[in-house]
Amino acid sequence: MLNATFRVSYRDDIKLFQTKLVKFWILAFFVFLILFPLIFDRYFIYLANLSGIAIIGTLGLNILVGNTGLISLGHAAFVAIGAYTSALCITRLNVPFVASIPVAGVTAALAGLIVAIPSLRLRGLYIAVTTFAFGFIVEHVIVRWDAVTGGPDGIALPPASIAGLGLDTDRRFFYFLLVMVVVLTAFARNLFRTRIGRAFVAIRDHDISAQVMGIDLARYKILSFSVSSFYAGVAGALLAGYTKFITFEHFTLHLSIEYLAMIIVGGMGSILGSIYGAVFMTFLPEGIRLATDLVRDTYPLLTTRFAALTTVVNGLIIVLFLVFEPEGFYGRWKTIKAYWYNWPFTY
Amino acid sequence: MERPAMELLEVKDLSINFGGLQALAGVDFNVREGEIYAIIGPNGAGKTTIFNLISRIYRPDTGEINFEGRDLLAKSISDISRLGIARTFQNIALFKHMTVLENLLLGCHSRLRADVLSAGLFYGRAMKEELKAREQVEQIIEFLEIEHTRKKVVSSLPYGMQKRVELGRALVSEPRLLLLDEPMGGMNVEETEDMARFILDVQEEMGTTILMIEHDMGVVMDLSDRVCVLDFGKMICEGKPEEVRKDPAVIMAYLGEVSSAGGEDRSAQD
Numbered sequence: 001m002l003n004a005t006f007r008v009s010y011r012d013d014i015k016l017f018q019t020k021l022v023k024f025w026i027l028a029f030f031v032f033l034i035l036f037p038l039i040f041d042r043y044f045i046y047l048a049n050l051s052g053i054a055i056i057g058t059l060g061l062n063i064l065v066g067n068t069g070l071i072s073l074g075h076a077a078f079v080a081i082g083a084y085t086s087a088l089c090i091t092r093l094n095v096p097f098v099a100s101i102p103v104a105g106v107t108a109a110l111a112g113l114i115v116a117i118p119s120l121r122l123r124g125l126y127i128a129v130t131t132f133a134f135g136f137i138v139e140h141v142i143v144r145w146d147a148v149t150g151g152p153d154g155i156a157l158p159p160a161s162i163a164g165l166g167l168d169t170d171r172r173f174f175y176f177l178l179v180m181v182v183v184l185t186a187f188a189r190n191l192f193r194t195r196i197g198r199a200f201v202a203i204r205d206h207d208i209s210a211q212v213m214g215i216d217l218a219r220y221k222i223l224s225f226s227v228s229s230f231y232a233g234v235a236g237a238l239l240a241g242y243t244k245f246i247t248f249e250h251f252t253l254h255l256s257i258e259y260l261a262m263i264i265v266g267g268m269g270s271i272l273g274s275i276y277g278a279v280f281m282t283f284l285p286e287g288i289r290l291a292t293d294l295v296r297d298t299y300p301l302l303t304t305r306f307a308a309l310t311t312v313v314n315g316l317i318i319v320l321f322l323v324f325e326p327e328g329f330y331g332r333w334k335t336i337k338a339y340w341y342n343w344p345f346t347y
Numbered sequence: 348m349e350r351p352a353m354e355l356l357e358v359k360d361l362s363i364n365f366g367g368l369q370a371l372a373g374v375d376f377n378v379r380e381g382e383i384y385a386i387i388g389p390n391g392a393g394k395t396t397i398f399n400l401i402s403r404i405y406r407p408d409t410g411e412i413n414f415e416g417r418d419l420l421a422k423s424i425s426d427i428s429r430l431g432i433a434r435t436f437q438n439i440a441l442f443k444h445m446t447v448l449e450n451l452l453l454g455c456h457s458r459l460r461a462d463v464l465s466a467g468l469f470y471g472r473a474m475k476e477e478l479k480a481r482e483q484v485e486q487i488i489e490f491l492e493i494e495h496t497r498k499k500v501v502s503s504l505p506y507g508m509q510k511r512v513e514l515g516r517a518l519v520s521e522p523r524l525l526l527l528d529e530p531m532g533g534m535n536v537e538e539t540e541d542m543a544r545f546i547l548d549v550q551e552e553m554g555t556t557i558l559m560i561e562h563d564m565g566v567v568m569d570l571s572d573r574v575c576v577l578d579f580g581k582m583i584c585e586g587k588p589e590e591v592r593k594d595p596a597v598i599m600a601y602l603g604e605v606s607s608a609g610g611e612d613r614s615a616q617d
């Protein structure tokens with residue numbers, strides 16, 4: 001291999017960005033991201049912000065589902081717990097928005113721990129059912145406990161700010177989210193360079209063998225649930241701070257499924273996959289809208305049925321990915337990368 | 348001249364049944380520090396079950412297992428590795444979506460300590476111990492001559508190579524007792540010879556005590572210091588390989604109907 005890189009130390013070998021070329025592209029990409037709000041209009045920035053929040057939630061779900069192999073249908077519940085914790089901290093206790101984020105994360109993580117305990121003896125579908133039930137319980141509590149959650153009316157929040165600087169425009173929020181996404185992506189990436197991330201994947205691949213390696217299944221499953229829920233909680237806090245209004249309707253089973261769709265489309269168990277999936281699924285409705293606009297004159301019906309069309313296309317994409325590309329966009333990307341890396345050799 | 352050997356592993360009166368099927372009935376044996384001890388016997392005799400009991404995957408009906416004087420039955424599966432026991436499986440149990448490197452690093456798991464926060468920040472202890480673990484893994488990679496497979500996903504490797512990687516994963520934890528379940532099972536002649544050489548090197552260079560299950564009689568006779576024969580969950584004979592080979596009960600168990608005179612020769616090459 002002509003262009004394979006030789007590395008002289010183990011430290012080099014486990015570096016995040018391995019070659020100058022990779023570093024260059026990463027840098028170029030960041031320049032693009034920094035210019036993004038200056039180039040695109042408000043609506044695109046809005047979608048990008050939703051993607052950023054989705055990326056954080058998806059990173060969390062992928063740790064649990066993709067890496068540890070525990071299926072969750074209740075991710076939205078942890079997002080909700082984060083969102084309501086943050087909203088209550090801000091509106092009732094006068095906690096600054098930024099400080100409410102870690103509180104939201106930790107509260108969601110504790111909830112994750114509590115859900116994990118009854119799930120320890122369960123496998124596969126049964127865990128899906130417990131988390132599914134938990135999702136309904138949380139939804140129910142939010143609707144009924146109106147003294148705290150505002151019931152069906154939800155909670156309105158004041159505009160977020162950070163150290164006196166208002167995060168009141170989409171553009172400012174974009175930069176704030178960019179930092180959050182970078183920090184949380186790096187954290188997840190690091191986790192999988194160490195014993196903890198490896199233990200998660202070991203449990204997914206062969207749980208008996210994992211135990212023989214000294215991995216305490218219960219401890220690591222609880223840990224995986226907690227880390228996953230922490231990310232969900234942070235995503236919830238960010239969503240509350242960004243949209244300035246939350247109600248139970250934002251956190252139904254529909255959201256849990258959407259998160260699952262993101263990791264399926266992006267790539268199970270891959271951090272890049274979480275990012276691809278979150279961005280793709282967030283921008284997808286916009287893509288569909290553009291497509292229907294193009295054919296508006298020939299098929300006027302499509303535009304009026306836009307909502308239904310989006311749901312159908314969403315569902316279709318999940319099914320197509322499951323059937324034809326189970327490794328998602330990330331799998332595709334790996335294949336292409338391997339091809340160019342070894343080019344002109346075939347393997 | 349034999350020096351008085353210390354008993355590393357003591358198994359006493361071990362019994363287990365699976366829904367009425369008596370898989371082991373009162374098995375006793377000791378493994379001494381530094382030796383290669385082999386368990387042989389026909390299929391279904393209960394050999395793998397012994398390993399699963401030592402690993403604490405199964406719980407025995409009766410009996411005791413002591414390792415370095417500690418009661419293993421008071422420990423749970425995930426404690427065993429930290430006590431200094433590692434194993435391989437008859438049907439390879441690698442983490443099949445991971446690379447060779449990651450599989451071997453998992454062998455270090457019980458020696459690493461980093462908590463979530465330092466792991467996620469990859470700072471301080473986490474980074475230091477990961478680099479050290481990598482160094483240890485590289486030594487095993489070199490020892491087993493698997494440098495070229497380092498970054499390959501294990502499921503893409505040929506069977507014999509996977510067996511070697513699994514041995515590596517067990518060695519990385521620097522065990523004092525190594526349990527090998529049919530390490531040569533399903534291998535061709537060349538792979539078998541390689542594996543035999545590695546096993547002897549592990550015993551001699553690393554000073555590891557080895558408890559081995561093996562079907563290939565030739566291998567057992569060449570490698571082991573002592574052998575025990577298991578048949579229908581009972582130990583029918585124990586001793587040096589050359590003694591065991593001559594034992595009429597063993598010949599019966601192993602070769603079924605074959606007469607003892609002819610059986611002796613057959614068993615030597617089997």
Ligand SMILES: Nc1ncnc2c1ncn2[C@@H]1O[C@H](COP(=O)(O)OP(=O)(O)O)[C@@H](O)[C@H]1O
Nearest residue numbers: 365368370388389390391392393394395396397
């Ligand atoms: N988990 C189990 N459940 C039921 N029966 C088992 C189990 N494990 C082993 N057995 C039975 O115990 C007997 C011994 O099995 P094993 O120890 O695997 O034999 P071998 O000597 O070939 O390794 C066999 O009859 C097997 O079917």
Ligand SMILES: [Mg+2]
Nearest residue numbers: 394395396437
């Ligand atoms: Mg067996």
